[in-house]
Amino acid sequence: MWGGLWGxxxxxxxxxxxxxxxxxxxxxxxLKNAMAVVVCDNEKLLGQFVVANKKGGYDQSDFNxxxxxxxxxRPILKFWTEDKFSKELLNEKREELRQQLLKEMELNRKQGQILFEQKKFVDMGQMMSAIAHQWRQPLNNIHLIMNSIEKLHEGEKVNFDFEELSRLHKETVEFMSNTIDSFRDYLTSDAKNASFSVTKAIADTVNLITAQFQSQNVNLSFYFQDKYMSIKSDTVNRHLDIDPLDDLIYGDIGSFHQIILNxxxxxxxAVLEYRADNPGEGxxxxxxxxxxxVxxxxxxxxxxxxxxxxLPKIFDPYFTTKEDGKGTCVGLYMTKMFVEDGYKGKIYAANRSDGVEFVVSIPKDIKKGL
Structure with a gap:
């Protein structure tokens, strides 16, 4: 293949x-005469240059x-060949990594969707239990109202007149209907981004679980800045004068309900676990x-x-400190995903002198607030 002097x-x-x-x-x-000089780095051939037909021929001085x-x-060719090789190799590896990253992203997306659906089924069971607690008192109220109406019909005296009984009945049915609406919104699978009130969304979530907390003797209090929002037996007092600029965020309200509920x-x-060794109210x-x-x-x-x-692991998937069979092991992981991916917010947990706190920061929907 290579012939002559240069070959x-x-x-x-x-x-x-x-x-x-x-x-x-x-x-x-x-050719009357010629000189071929190779450029090598140890045993690696980097290049060659050839000159020929010098008058009088070549000697040792020319060779030197x-x-x-x-x-x-040598260093110039070494740098050029290595740089060219490195760039080609780098581009090749970069493309391999890009393809691998795309595959991993798609796999993570599918796994995240599976986790989301699994968590939702578990949440559905928990929410049905919460509704059972939540409806116990309203159903009892309806029973008492019907008894009172029956007594009124029979001419007996009761502590309420008919209009008062009608009002109580209407409020009770409306509360039960609102509970179902909140439950439906919570479990909706269609993510619809919109601007909504943080305090109202939290209040709606709290409404679903208030009775459950009360049945377990756990006090639940809600504050907006320094304003106390009392949680009564059947509702949350949210009739406060709140500036919309300080109360609106943008995103999927269903995922926000899940953040708060989780x-x-x-x-x-955590309160129930603590109270096992420290009797009293939580x-x-x-x-x-x-x-x-934010x-x-x-x-x-x-x-x-x-x-x-x-503490650094509590948001990892499948990590839990609970006993086997308790919890889904993905609740806080999904919460972190909703906060960071859905709302571009931040979440962290920290110890306090008397317990633990979770802090969520979500950007305001400033345009809607103006």
Missing amino acids: ESLKEKRSIYKNENLNSPSGHVK IGLMIADTM ILSNARD EVNIFVVPEDD IRITVQNIGNPIAEDV
């Missing part, structure tokens, strides 16, 4: 000069000059505090602190 030089990776007995390739200028030129060219459920479980507090560009939601519970080596 011999390349094959043997050595520099050569000759002043006679040279074979000129067909169609090439006749050629070697000096080769020494000068954190509150986790706080309640306490969970919700604080909503508007800041410059709305900060803090849920605090009285209870045992989270171990420092466990």
Whole structure:
């Protein structure tokens, strides 16, 4: 393949000069003399240059000059060949990584969807239990109202007149209907982004679980800045004069309900665990505090602190400190996904002197608030 002086030089990776007995390739200028100098890095051939037909021929002095030129060219050719190879290899690896990343992203998306659906089925069972607690008192009220109406019909005296009984009946049915509406919104699978009130969304979620908390003797309190929003037996007092600019966020309200429910459920479980060794009432507090560009939601519970080596792991999928069979192991992981991916917000947990707090910061929907 390689012939003549330069072919011999390349094959043997050595520099050569000759002043006679040279074979000129067909169609090439006749060679009287020639010098081929290779540029090598150890045993690696980097390049070659050839000169020919010097008047009087080549000697050792010319050869030494050629070697000096080769020494000068060596680092340049080494850098050029390695850089070219590195760029090609880098581009190849970059494309491989890009394809792998796309596959991993798609896999994570599918796994996230599976986790989401699994969590929703578990939540559905929990919410049905909450509704059972929530409806117990209203159903009892309806029973008492019907008894009173029956007594009125029979001419007996009761503590309420018919109009009062009708009003109580209407309020009770409306409350039960609102509970179903909240339940439906919570479980909706179609994510619809819109601007909504943080306090109302939290109140709607609290309405679903208030009776359950009360049945377990866990006090649940709700504050907007320094304003106490009392939680009564059947409703949340949310008739406060709140600036819309400090109360609106943008996103899927269904996922926001899940964020609040997951954190509150986790706080309640922590209280019940703590109370097993410390009898008495438990306490969970919700604080909503508007800041410059975000709305900060803090849920605090009285209870045992989270171990420092466990704290960084609580948002990992399938990580739990609960007993086997309790919890889904993905509740806080899904909560973190909703906060960060759905709302571009932040969430963290921290120990307090008397328990634990979860803090969620979500950007305000400033355009709607203006």
